[in-house]
Amino acid sequence: MGRKSIYIDFFSQEDLIKAGCFNLKMAVSVTKKALVDNQQGKVLFPDKIVQIFDKETQSRINCLPATLLNEKICGMKWVSVFPQNPVKFGKQNLTAVILLSEIETGFPIAVMDGTLCSNMRVGAVGAVAAEYLAKEDSETIGFIGAGEQARMHLLAMKSVRPALKICKVASKFEAEEEKFIYDMSKVIPDMEFKKCSTNLADAIIDSDIIVTATSAQAPLLKAEWIKEGVFYSHIGGWEDEYAVAKKASKIVCDEWNAVKHRTQTLSRMYRDKELSDTDIYADLHELVMNKKPGRENDKEFIYFNAVGLSYIDISIAYEMYKTVSGKSYGVKLQMQDDMIFNKDDLLKHIKI
Template sequence: MKPITLKVITLEDVETIFKNRTDMIFDIVIDAFKKYINGDVLLPDKISQIFDNSTQNRINCMPATLFSEAVSGLKWVSVFPTNAAVGEPNVTGVMLLSEIKTGFPIALIDGTLCTKIRTAAVGCVAAKYLAPSKVKKVGFIGAGEEARMHCVLLKHLFPTINTCRVASRKHSTEIDFVNELSRCMKDVSFIDCEGDYSKAVEDTDIIVTAISAQAPLLKANAINKGCLYIHVGGWEDEYAVAQKASKIVCDDWEASKHRTQTISRMYKEGLLTDDDIYANLNEIIQGSKLGRENDEEIIYFNSVGLSFIDINFANEIYKQAQEMHLGRMVTLAGLNDTDYSIFL
């Protein structure tokens, strides 16, 4: 029997791989979409086990296969919005990667940091095509880890950003957001808005909601012309926001329409149809649909999270770990046949 081994790659290993290589993060997202466009992706439905409909505490199983890379994998990710109230991370996860010649597992990879990176990177790739021509002011509803990752990656993508406003349910979280990010973004003026969500987003070029609130916190009258809205979570904006948008773009509308996000709710209630969705992001990347056409458009970008992007990240992390001698090898099954006598 051939030994079955896999490489365990920790969060710290993932940090080492991406340190000072931020552009690689965006490249992985774009490469994943190109694989999808070329038919190199097998994308089963995401399985979401929701334990509480009111809080949306859930665990998602997100599988995908990349035929061109000869790998298959899944991300097992928990999303527990109630954790924030007790100071615990609300998103944790692991990724399992297998090769598809024998089906053997090859890597077990931290999925917590990678989820934050992937989610923010998809929003930023969308922003490359959908943001206004001059991005100087950004506004955040939510001040947790996902909001912070979006802020850092947006600043990398748009060095012209000079103002960042943030509002959260707890003022202390806003202060933590400001204190942490102002240390590494010294040319940005940070404004904590003391829970005033409208103040956080007024007169901004890009809005990000990342709060897991399950409530319509973002109001349409607070959004100015030319704004890009990056919708990250579930139900965070009133229906009028989508109705005000010039274009609604999704990472994937079919994957979104039966979920619990704002536009998914609108679809189920008959307030939004397939025809109201302008494009999926891959259509804009490949050029079959235009992105932003002028600085008057209000563009709504909806991100649900696509497993083939996660698996593309997992595969690239695995390859980089091999090259950089990171991670730890573990033997799951050795050379010996099973000793059945132990069960007697």
């Protein structure tokens, strides 16, 4: 009988990027397929496990499992959100790790960076929504928040709305706006960037697509700043006054049932009885599966809120795994050389 070894591949964020996984078109198409697969019963999607360490800042670590039945892959995203990190430690807010197992033997196959995948998923879900809900000729995008999600959202939106040519950004600190513009103008050199010097209204007024991606828990976005025909992607927690959703012609969620018991503005409105189930126009899969029309005219102001569906993260992560594995990237780690009681030197080390 041969040894019963188990190996796991480890892929860093740099491995994934060098292998070509930082591909938003891939993430958008995987997101659409995942939404359909879930509706067709090809996904196991248990509840996430949430551990919140600070109610005020919402510092938390979540465990999000999902299984892709056709692909025979079970995965988990382990994700930390520590909103104080940028100001307190000069470090990122969100950090994630992905674990993938195959479900023939149940053995783990890979541990990989999940921050890239998680941020790409947020962007890709927003981009799928924009494909159905943003005006085709949207030219100006305005951001409140200039952090990691805002950056990824800009790339994702540009991939589905290539006519975008002006990007306005407002944040809590001017230096952050400057860094956002410095970083993003290298990636999208033909875009005109405008720093709003912490004036949030400036980023929103006259924009065709608006995005709030902040770590604030406050009603920053005002309804009166929003013009007709706008598509709004809400990413953070409580970021807009209730009048924003009340003004919307349509409210669409990645999945309303997942959104309604959380801490976003829509969830707060639901809890405060300012919004009910019938106010929600659709879940994203209904647009992708042509069950409901998306934007129907240039006047609609459409509000989109995604809370995150882990089977999409696992779908993107598995696509990344297929891209990166079998090449010269990563490290193969031996988790087990042989089964516990088959080891030759066990007697030297065992204590009873």
